Amino acid sequence: ITYAIKKYTDYTEDLSYLVTNGIDVLVETSRFWVSRVTYNNRKDVYMILGVTGPNEYENNVNNNWYTNRMCKWSLEYTCECLLMMEEQYPDEYKKAYDRLSLSKEEVENFKNVSSKMYLPEDKETGIFCQHDGYMDKELLLVSDLLPEDLPLNQKWSWDRILRSCFIKQADVLQGLWFLNDNYDINTKIKNFDFYEPRTVHESSLSPCIHSILAAEIGREDKAYELYLRTARLDLDNYNNDTDDGLHITSMAGTWMSIVYGFGGMRVRNGKLYLSPFKPESWSKYSFNIVFRDRYIKITVSKEGASVLLEKGDPLTVEVYGHNVELKKHQEIRFRQD
Numbered sequence: 001i002t003y004a005i006k007k008y009t010d011y012t013e014d015l016s017y018l019v020t021n022g023i024d025v026l027v028e029t030s031r032f033w034v035s036r037v038t039y040n041n042r043k044d045v046y047m048i049l050g051v052t053g054p055n056e057y058e059n060n061v062n063n064n065w066y067t068n069r070m071c072k073w074s075l076e077y078t079c080e081c082l083l084m085m086e087e088q089y090p091d092e093y094k095k096a097y098d099r100l101s102l103s104k105e106e107v108e109n110f111k112n113v114s115s116k117m118y119l120p121e122d123k124e125t126g127i128f129c130q131h132d133g134y135m136d137k138e139l140l141l142v143s144d145l146l147p148e149d150l151p152l153n154q155k156w157s158w159d160r161i162l163r164s165c166f167i168k169q170a171d172v173l174q175g176l177w178f179l180n181d182n183y184d185i186n187t188k189i190k191n192f193d194f195y196e197p198r199t200v201h202e203s204s205l206s207p208c209i210h211s212i213l214a215a216e217i218g219r220e221d222k223a224y225e226l227y228l229r230t231a232r233l234d235l236d237n238y239n240n241d242t243d244d245g246l247h248i249t250s251m252a253g254t255w256m257s258i259v260y261g262f263g264g265m266r267v268r269n270g271k272l273y274l275s276p277f278k279p280e281s282w283s284k285y286s287f288n289i290v291f292r293d294r295y296i297k298i299t300v301s302k303e304g305a306s307v308l309l310e311k312g313d314p315l316t317v318e319v320y321g322h323n324v325e326l327k328k329h330q331e332i333r334f335r336q337d
Helices: 002-012 016-036 065-088 090-100 104-115 158-163 174-178 185-198 206-216 221-231 249-260
Strands: 038-040 045-047 266-268 270-274 284-291 294-301 304-311 315-319 322-326 329-336
Touching: 002 016, 002 065, 016 065, 016 104, 065 090, 065 104, 065 174, 104 329, 174 185, 174 206, 185 206, 206 221, 206 249, 221 249, 249 284, 294 315, 304 315, 304 322, 322 329
Parallel strands: 270 315
Antiparallel strands: 038 045, 266 270, 284 294, 294 304, 304 329, 315 322
């Protein structure tokens, strides 16, 4: 929820919700996390024990990397927003402090817990450990499984699934997607190459995140393979569960795989960023976005990409690392470097 508030604020540049209502959510979730962590005085770190992370094939684990990392980030973001309000919206800042009975000491504690959050990592390989003990498992690959083993949740006992290394959906990689700009490409490659081959994608939430990250690290064929999996999840009944109902999240994942994955759309430093490529088997594709009251159409073909501002005021965007000002009804073409 904290992340959703940030995404809305970054995408729209509308601070009104954040400074009037959103800040209450940020403070109360921060209070929850402070109440939920455990302080380890031997290591001088805060831990989150007995938790289930995004991978639903693991439960009651200690120090799920994604959960700890997002908790750390959430506390940081809350403090950043309070500081921003103090400097730019002093009246709303004072109202929030009074309304929430906040104190400087409590905010300092948010910072302290965040700064000392434990993040499990294999230092030798640079892999972020999904949780404490994950690396002690038999680290098989999905390719080691027999076809009759899949889907695991219909073929294996729950006990066997819990003891295995196999992952239902993006976990560490979900964190790398959410906090995308915090990590360099080599970190993403290392963790993608380790975790994706151990992921069975038995969740409608899984293929699109992997497709986006595969596109970002230059694995275009893999990105397209996983796009097809999210787009055709119910049509091809990959997980033998279409009878249970349609997976709306996978349908949304189809859009995400194209726009965030193939299109490379991001909001970075307050600016719209695009880095599109065309899947080998496609001749052309296009998509539309609404960004800060502008209607923008992006078209990608073998000749390159074009960006057209169909409605709204001029806007500076970054395409393939180059800044360009969009003006209404003026199509600008680019070739991928």
